[in-house]
Amino acid sequence: MxxxxxxxxxxxxxxxxxxxxxxxxxxxxxxxxxxxxxxxxxxxxxxxxxxxxxxxxxxxxxxxKELLAAGEDQFAAAIADIESTLRTRIRRLERTRQQVARLRAATSCSCRPRSPTTCGSWRNSASASVAYGSNATSGSSCTPSRRTTPPAGSPTS
Structure with a gap:
């Protein structure tokens, strides 16, 4: 006890x-x-x-409370449904995490392009594919930078 x-x-x-x-x-x-x-x-x-x-x-x-009072079969079926829902949420979160990682890569690019289509990191992101068509996702012309602020003289918006 x-x-x-x-x-x-x-x-x-x-x-x-x-x-x-x-x-x-x-x-x-x-x-x-x-x-x-x-x-x-x-x-x-x-x-x-x-x-x-x-x-x-x-x-x-x-x-x-309902599930705790349910019979064994009903409880097992509910648990299977809950597990399926969790798997779906996990897949959705994983896709979102990947999009955030691509966004981070594109925004840390050293070239800080005036146009997203000139930056390989941006072109490789899902957002670019949607915004500029499937041709916008080939190639890479920039290298990642550790810079967190734009270089001097680059546009800020």
Missing amino acids: ITIGQLAASAGCTVKAVRHYHERGLLPEPERDASGYRRYGAEHAIALIKIRTLAEAGVPLSRV
Whole structure:
């Protein structure tokens, strides 16, 4: 048997979060011992880890409560749907991260072109493909720079 603080620490949350889950009816409150402390068992730790995992996956707490009360098959089907949704979000985030990396590469170019079509880094970005057509993505005519500000005399907008 463990205390509320130990339970919270084992699940990576706060005592306040555990109490919130009690109030929302997600986590049953255990009996108190002779000294008035709540004593939690393994079943509480397992339930709290499920709650935290689902909440971190973006599942609303009202839905978490439904899932915890669901049968084994229904719970497994819901978990498969949640996992599929997470995979989709990860793919979308990865595409966005790649676009940001291309943007960073294009903006760190030492040539700081007046026209995006003269810069190989820009031409290799997805934005250039959309803005200037597929022919704008071939070749590279510049080298990356560590410069974070434009060179003297270059346009700022």
